[in-house]
Amino acid sequence: MDLQSYIGATLSIAAGSFPATEDKSGYEGETYEPIGKILSIGEIGDQHAAIEIATLAGRNIRVVGIADGGAVEVVLAFDEEDAGQTDLTSINGSNTMSAFRIVDPAPATAQKVVYFGGLVASLRDNARTPTNYRGKAFQLFVNTAVLRTTAAA
Numbered sequence: 001m002d003l004q005s006y007i008g009a010t011l012s013i014a015a016g017s018f019p020a021t022e023d024k025s026g027y028e029g030e031t032y033e034p035i036g037k038i039l040s041i042g043e044i045g046d047q048h049a050a051i052e053i054a055t056l057a058g059r060n061i062r063v064v065g066i067a068d069g070g071a072v073e074v075v076l077a078f079d080e081e082d083a084g085q086t087d088l089t090s091i092n093g094s095n096t097m098s099a100f101r102i103v104d105p106a107p108a109t110a111q112k113v114v115y116f117g118g119l120v121a122s123l124r125d126n127a128r129t130p131t132n133y134r135g136k137a138f139q140l141f142v143n144t145a146v147l148r149t150t151a152a153a
Helices: 026-027 083-089
Strands: 010-014 034-036 038-040 047-054 060-068 071-077 098-103 110-125 135-142 148-151
Touching: 010 038, 010 083, 026 148, 034 083, 083 110
Parallel strands: none
Antiparallel strands: 010 034, 010 098, 038 071, 047 060, 071 135, 098 110, 110 135, 110 148
16 A cells, blocks of 8 residues: 655646646646645545536436536645745736646655646735735636656656
């Protein structure tokens, strides 16, 4: 059994750049900037709409509808000198399609790499309270399929 935590996972952005082909070679051809001090990355992957068909036989039937990558919340500790965080700020709310890469910690065989395209939206400061840190949260609008692949460890 290969149980593993996500400790050590990284998120990187190719701000304002998106590959001509949405495959491994296309995504690997992009230049990514790591986004520092990531605290959490929300759930990644499509959700499908349910199309409901109400039959006269008295049975509701569901079929799989359109896929939606959704809005993935990302939380980070703010670092004004971090180039990746600067990239996020520069394209926030601009509808600028960008490539993203998540690299998970390497198991014995190979690192797990996740690629997708999306938009940065709603970059906000954390609440200012006596017990909170200076951080930010933003939404990644995932607008492509998610490509899961591996890289040599």
